[in-house]
Amino acid sequence: MPETDTPDLRLRLQREPRSEPGRFARAWQRRWVRIVAYLAAIGLGGILILWILVSRDLPSVDKLRAYEPPLPTNVRGGDGTPIHSYARLRRVELSYPEYPPLLVKAFLAAEDRTFFEHHGVDYPGIASAILINLKSDKRPVGASTITQQVAKNLLVGNQVSYIRKAREAVLAYKIEDALTKQQILELYLNQIELGRNAAGVEAASHAYFDKELDELSLAQLAYIAILPKGPSNYSPERNYDRAIKRRNFVLSEMLRNDFITQAQYQGAITQPLGTVARRAPKMERNAGYFVEEVRRQLLDRFGETDKAGPYSVYSGGLWVRTSFDPRLQGYAQDALREGLLRYDGGRGWSGPIRHLDDITPDRWLQPLLDTNIGLDYSNWRAGIVIAKDGDTATLGFADGTTGPLPRYAAQMPVRGVGGTAFPALKVGDILAVAENGNSYALRSIPRVSGAFVVEEPSTGRVLAMQGGFDSRLGSFNRATQAMRQPGSTIKPIVYSAALGTGMTPASIVVDGPFCVYQGARLGNKCFRNFGNMRAAGPHTMRWGIEQSRNLMTVRTAATVGMPNVVDYIQRLGVSSTKLPPYLSYALGAGETTVSRMVNAYAMLVNHGRQMSPTLIDYVQDRRGKVIWPANWRACDRCNARDWDGQAMPRPTQRWRQAIDAMTAYQMVHITEGVIQRGTATVLRDLGRPIMGKTGTTTGPTDVWFVGGTPQMVGGLYIGFDSPRNLGGAVQGGTFAAPIFKSFAVKAFKDLPVLPFRAPPGIRMVRIDRASGRPVFGTFPTDSDPKAGVIWEAFKPASEPRRTRRGTEDALPKATATSAARPTERPRDSDFLQREGGIY
Numbered sequence: 139m140p141e142t143d144t145p146d147l148r149l150r151l152q153r154e155p156r157s158e159p160g161r162f163a164r165a166w167q168r169r170w171v172r173i174v175a176y177l178a179a180i181g182l183g184g185i186l187i188l189w190i191l192v193s194r195d196l197p198s199v200d201k202l203r204a205y206e207p208p209l210p211t212n213v214r215g216g217d218g219t220p221i222h223s224y225a226r227l228r229r230v231e232l233s234y235p236e237y238p239p240l241l242v243k244a245f246l247a248a249e250d251r252t253f254f255e256h257h258g259v260d261y262p263g264i265a266s267a268i269l270i271n272l273k274s275d276k277r278p279v280g281a282s283t284i285t286q287q288v289a290k291n292l293l294v295g296n297q298v299s300y301i302r303k304a305r306e307a308v309l310a311y312k313i314e315d316a317l318t319k320q321q322i323l324e325l326y327l328n329q330i331e332l333g334r335n336a337a338g339v340e341a342a343s344h345a346y347f348d349k350e351l352d353e354l355s356l357a358q359l360a361y362i363a364i365l366p367k368g369p370s371n372y373s374p375e376r377n378y379d380r381a382i383k384r385r386n387f388v389l390s391e392m393l394r395n396d397f398i399t400q401a402q403y404q405g406a407i408t409q410p411l412g413t414v415a416r417r418a419p420k421m422e423r424n425a426g427y428f429v430e431e432v433r434r435q436l437l438d439r440f441g442e443t444d445k446a447g448p449y450s451v452y453s454g455g456l457w458v459r460t461s462f463d464p465r466l467q468g469y470a471q472d473a474l475r476e477g478l479l480r481y482d483g484g485r486g487w488s489g490p491i492r493h494l495d496d497i498t499p500d501r502w503l504q505p506l507l508d509t510n511i512g513l514d515y516s517n518w519r520a521g522i523v524i525a526k527d528g529d530t531a532t533l534g535f536a537d538g539t540t541g542p543l544p545r546y547a548a549q550m551p552v553r554g555v556g557g558t559a560f561p562a563l564k565v566g567d568i569l570a571v572a573e574n575g576n577s578y579a580l581r582s583i584p585r586v587s588g589a590f591v592v593e594e595p596s597t598g599r600v601l602a603m604q605g606g607f608d609s610r611l612g613s614f615n616r617a618t619q620a621m622r623q624p625g626s627t628i629k630p631i632v633y634s635a636a637l638g639t640g641m642t643p644a645s646i647v648v649d650g651p652f653c654v655y656q657g658a659r660l661g662n663k664c665f666r667n668f669g670n671m672r673a674a675g676p677h678t679m680r681w682g683i684e685q686s687r688n689l690m691t692v693r694t695a696a697t698v699g700m701p702n703v704v705d706y707i708q709r710l711g712v713s714s715t716k717l718p719p720y721l722s723y724a725l726g727a728g729e730t731t732v733s734r735m736v737n738a739y740a741m742l743v744n745h746g747r748q749m750s751p752t753l754i755d756y757v758q759d760r761r762g763k764v765i766w767p768a769n770w771r772a773c774d775r776c777n778a779r780d781w782d783g784q785a786m787p788r789p790t791q792r793w794r795q796a797i798d799a800m801t802a803y804q805m806v807h808i809t810e811g812v813i814q815r816g817t818a819t820v821l822r823d824l825g826r827p828i829m830g831k832t833g834t835t836t837g838p839t840d841v842w843f844v845g846g847t848p849q850m851v852g853g854l855y856i857g858f859d860s861p862r863n864l865g866g867a868v869q870g871g872t873f874a875a876p877i878f879k880s881f882a883v884k885a886f887k888d889l890p891v892l893p894f895r896a897p898p899g900i901r902m903v904r905i906d907r908a909s910g911r912p913v914f915g916t917f918p919t920d921s922d923p924k925a926g927v928i929w930e931a932f933k934p935a936s937e938p939r940r941t942r943r944g945t946e947d948a949l950p951k952a953t954a955t956s957a958a959r960p961t962e963r964p965r966d967s968d969f970l971q972r973e974g975g976i977y
Contacts, residue, residue: 202288202317207231207329207338208444209455209760211436213429215462216601216755222429224436224451227331230340231455234324238352240398241339242323244363247391250284254319258285258310285310287366288326332362333369334416346374346413356402357409360388374413375538381411415537423514424471426609428462428602431618432753439766440757448759455760460753461599463592469884470590470602470852475515477856477877478607481868482584486553490567491520491583491611497566499524502534511568512536512610518581520610523567531563533571533578543571547579583607586864588856589616589732590881591751595740595851598749600733602852614859621729622855625833626668626686626817626870627842628712628726630805631738632695633683635706637801639698642936643808644910647682647690649674654696654721665692665725668834678910680808680930684816686832688725695724709796710738711750726833736853739844743829743851745897746802747793799897800933806894807931809845814923817871818843821879822923826891830878832870837863843874848892850885854878896931903937905930912938 165171210225246253252260260283282290289309313322328338334345342362343351354362364372364384372381386407393403436451436458444453482488494505502524511520521533521541529545548560555562559580563569571578584607592602605615614620637643650673653664667673667688674687682690695703700719707723708716712730717723737751757766764770775787809829813821817832830845839861844853856874857864896902904913907928918927932938 208453211451211456213458221425226452227337228335228341229337231328232340234320241359243397244360248363248388251395253284258314259307284326285313285322330366332365348414357406361385363388374411424467427605427615430613431615457758459755463601466592466885467602469881471604473877473881474590474604478584481586486551487559488553488582488585490569492568494566517573518570521571523563523565542577544577586858590854591617591732591736592852593736593740595743598752600751600753618731618733622840623726623835624730624735625726625835625842627831627833627844629691630809630831631706631710632703632724634801634805635703636694636698637804643680643930644905645679646676647694648676649687649690652689652693683808684811686817692721692724710741712738732853732855735844740851742802742806745799746795746797748796749793800900803896804931818875820875827893832875834870841868841870841874843870843878848894899934901932901937902929903932
């Protein structure tokens, strides 16, 4: 075997000094060092991977800078008074300086006392939470700071996992870098949900205490601060003692952190919670049908939630100015209700409003609240039968109270069944009752229904709308959704078509038999007057309208042609489409709504200008910018305190003529005679110019009145939802017109007495009321409504001509329905009339 080392090599190795390994190399040679290094590398790699996983797809903090919390839509009446709010969550957005300092301190004590010291994450709290979670298999305990809660609620989500907590912590760091502490608190206090459909502390203040936030006491502020932990856990109704204990803990933490003094603490812990019963927001009680119709229109235009766009009804924070007049709404509501009760009186008990199953003395309040049934008529209340024992039934009410209904107070007969009401009552029945001393008495909701609408004819703004007895009994709005036959209220439109084709108010029409051959299978169709009244022979058009003669109407419609009639019906908005040209439509056989009929009459009063009924004046976004109508412009100087010497400001109107202005005025002038001499003389003693027309459909199944003054036009119908006979004694003139009168007596009380203005060109001619011939040598009198000589409105060159010479006065030209003498001095109104009036 050869030698591996030579003598020279061994000598050289002995001479050269051996190099020592470095400190790192010597350490690395140790096994435990290598193990620790590998573990550290693995740990750092895991942290890096976890960081990548946690940070990936994190939302941008920039969203918080532009964050706008979902806000309810607020609705105001024509005078700016709040009347309703559309909200899934009630929220009022405040800025940080608007929060009471004690409120901020209460939340810091309850949620995050080191909020102003940490940078988004509370490490000692996290360590404590980890230890607790390792010992428990229940829902993980968190240690979220206020910043982390903002990240969770607005950006991350509410999934229960450690990954979510890590993402929340990372995002909290970014939030702290992007926003100030005050901005973070503002976001937090505006967006947290605190129960009772309240989001944010201001809404919670109203929900629990019915006060503004700055009106709350220290104890009440501390109660608001405990709610983020779980509003249901500290409900004043179910967990009062727990709420007191938690509130006092927050107060003790405020004392421990020197947020309050010992005296403040001692005074606060002795106070009760002081919460109010859960209640709906205080809004205009009688606006139910109106605001529901506004809601439908807003949903069609802007959508429901933020998915539909930034101006959604339930998230966009819109401010809606409507034309609602609470005074007129109250009058219309009362008039309609009294009419329905008058018709229904004496017919027996109509049965329960609704029946709920599985109701017990211990379980009734929430099911009752879920129905949202309520009553606001007089002293009536909606109550549910929760027990029945002997001669007494126990009722429960929505405010949590109970009361007795004795047998003697429920003795009305059961309609259509017989017997008295008390034995028919069952546990779970929701009833209408009225206070009667220390007990309650049974009441009956009318089965008959109807609707009432009031509109401003100069603008088309709807001032009042009542779509039934009570909106909380059902949201179906009969003013806009119920399609009913208009009966004789369609006749002014039929005759308007006749006036538009050359006839005059003095034209003679025969009130006589009128039949139409309908073919071999159907034979002749013969029309007849209401109540089978005998034909009266030839009379003027005016007389036919005033007396509502069916035979004269169909004869006129046949003369001018039904295509012309249905064209006018469509042009005046009674029908959205052109109806078939059947003669029966001239007597109101088609279907329409109260809202459409009132608007058609308003167009007649407004000189035939086409317009649609509007409930919404304008809509503003949360910053006050008008977003609808798109071309909305404020009327400059309309609110000036006094005349400034400039031209009178006039709001911009972009209407077109639906029908001729003189035709429209002629019909208004004729329908004034319906009040003076016709089917609505019950309104004559109101002592002012009123136009209108009654209507009674076959059966009768519906009775109507539509009419009004130059300032407001109203209309109503009465009928069953499933049409059936109302009884022969019920007619438009004997039932619907008196209901309108009960409204008008109050609504017109302070209204200036104004005539209907005639458009330029109308000639007022003295005629014999019966024959329609011109009269000379005498003037009409306003004192006798049935005087033989009246003023009649004619278009140029259509008035009756003289047949002989005489010394009679020249025919006067008038601008109003009242008698105008040729010797009268010029008036300001004459100038305005020549200029087209003010609209």
